[in-house]
Amino acid sequence: MLRRGLMFVVAALVLIAALATPAAAAPGDPTAPPDEGTGNLTLGDKLDSANTEWLQAQATLEASKKRQAELEQQMASMEKELEPIRASVNVIAAAAYRTGGNIRLTAALITTDSAEQFMDRIVLVNTIAQYNDRQIARLTKLQADLAGAKQAIDDEVAKQQAQANIQAKKKQDAEAALAKMKGKADGYVSVNSPLANPAPRNADGTWPKENCIIDDPTTTGCITPRMLHAAQEARKAGFTHFYSCFRPSGPYEHPKGRACDFAADSDGFGGVATGASKTYGTNLAAFFVKNASSLGVLYVIWFRQVWTPAAGWHAYSGGNGDPSSDHTNHVHLSVL
Structure with a gap:
């Protein structure tokens, strides 16, 4: 009786194992998954690792080059905008030097003939001062932006070099994994x-x-x-x-x-x-x-x-x- 019970348990376990295992394709079935061999399990892992890192480095490199191109375009645009503003500020500085700056402006206000003329000159002087301040502020900001863009380009170039180094190393790893293949x-x-x-x-x-x-x-x-x-x-x-x-x-x-x-x-x-x-x-x-x-x-x-x-x-x-x-x-x- 005990022996029969043990045989029943064994049979049940065999049945459960069979159900848990995917059914094998019939011999000669052309749709059965191909047996790709087991001699290259290590090769597969090495190719996976080397090429995954190579591809991610390539993607980062491409993105960095795109970013660099955008920054260079921004720099060209800023350089174009900077030229007339720099010239304008140079004119302002030269005029201030020739006229004695605020001393001449004060004199112009004192020598007015009427209160109305005095107010007109006040408005004019204020307008000129605001314009000059805006031009100088624009020049300062553009110069700072330009310096920032140049630094960003330098950073992208350094990133590209780092990714290129990774790719070179991973290329060596992939080739080493394939070296035994004659x-x-x-x-x-x-x-x-x-x-x-x-x-x-x-x-x-x-x-x-x-x-x-x-x-x-x-x-x-x-x-x-x-x-x-x-x-x-x-x-x-x-x-x-x-x-x-x-x-x-x-x-x-x-x-x-x-x-x-x-x-x-x-x-x-x-x-x-x-x-x-x-x-x-x-x-x-x-x-x-x-x-x-x-x-x-x-x-x-x-x-x-x-x-x-x-x-x-x-x-x-x-x-x-x-x-x-x-x-x-x-x-x-x-x-x-």
Whole structure:
């Protein structure tokens, strides 16, 4: 009786475990998520870290250059306004020196012939004094604003240098992570790739941190808003083959909802892509690379090559030597 009870408990636990585990795809199912290999888990983490920081530095750099251009335009406008005001103040100073300033004005008031003439001269003298004060105040403010703008430009240049240093370091980190990958890397680029609509950014141009909060249209999992945007832009551009995004485990950004696999074949993940399927994958990879800045692309993997914003195209191997891990049957996209 005790033995039968123990067997019942074990069976129940097995059933619960089975229910808690996502159902595996049937063998040979072309829509099953591709096994991208486990030999590059560390590589994926390094690429994620290096390229995330590189992209944020690039965004800060672009925003700083835009701010610098605005400041330089303001400076040019202030310099233009400053010229006639400086000349006007110089005239005021020269006139005050030649006429003896307040002594001459006092004399002019004393030598008036009537009370009415005296009041007229009072008004005139007051008007001239107010005008002179305004011109001198404008000159002082403009000079201070100009100095402030010059300092702000210097600050932006220093910020740009700092971001460039970060990018150089992260480029080295990305290249070091890819150094073990041997083989030829021609890269996949096309000037004819369509343009994608940009994903939202922060007010300062940097990329906002996003969580896995959107229902994944390809699985029962979730993806980030930026990943959904990239997938939708690809489909708008005509790349409508089968794709799959969220996975509860595995390499790259799939468990974070920041990665999708786009099949080269129209109906699923087959063998090594050839002919029209390979052309489709090549064009899709080129589309993501061309629109990397607009979509927040972290890296693209296709046909034994990986592209990162920090290091460009490099040779790639998933470690298992099969179409899925070598990405010869699908394009992998990771976003920030």
